[in-house]
Amino acid sequence: MLSYRHSFHAGNHADVLKHTVQSLIITALNEKDKPYLYLDTHAGAGRYQLSGEHAERTGEYLEGIARIWQQDDLPEELESYISCVQALNKNGKLRFYPGSPLIARHLLRPFDKLNMTELHPSDYPMLRNEFQKDDRARTERADGFQQLKSKLPPLSRRGLVLIDPPYEMKTDYQAVVQGLVEGYKRFGTGVFALWYPVVLRQQIKRITKELEASGIRRILQIELGVRPDSDRFGMTASGMIVINPPWKLEQQMNNVLPWLLKHLVPSGTGHTKVSWIVPE
């Protein structure tokens, strides 16, 4: 089943959280001269047209990136992320939103490598076209979870693995844990970043319990909610689970989340969280 299209959701509050964390991890990896691999298992199309039919129909970006990208008091933790958005919208109008592959492309250095997989028959060609002229990058129409076995560890022995499935199949909630365990077994020094939606809180509690029992250490959970948990249909919050986070990430997220909450959820119904599922 491949009915999910990220173009309906690009630039929403969940993307803002995910891409903030992604860009902070990349910036931290860039502090060392050594090359690394960026592995994006569920890459999407790469670029999204916000004036397009899909994004206009839901208008989700209006309550996400549109609320923050031109604020005067932007916290420094958001600078690298917002620089990627600005690079696609040079005339000051918000027309395009960069997906995780374009954020990585903008922030990685000439000697780093990108490896991205996407399965959707419409999104994959767009992703491939974006990277046709980038020597650092390889795109494949392949199963993302499989990459956690076949692409790890990278030759460089450094890297960020972003796992961002659509969760349209309930099995994704188990597959992400299995995938993390498989990936970590092969590449225990890598940074792994898993995105999750809070639709039913119980599903996320199960993920965190399974990770707690996995024996993996240094697992940080970061969350931004826009509404209280509910058992009705729809996403009320989203989060990132990061294994081996860069040492500054916890503090950086503690600094920036109150600002994001204020701007993204002015109604005051939201919440934030930064806590260890498993510490050192």
Ligand code: SAM
């Ligand atoms: N990571 C992207 C970003 O931040 O811009 C968004 C990705 S979107 C949430 C999830 C994507 O996974 C969709 O484009 C979907 O087509 C793709 N997908 C679904 N199942 C997949 C699988 N098994 N392997 C690879 N991609 C898959």
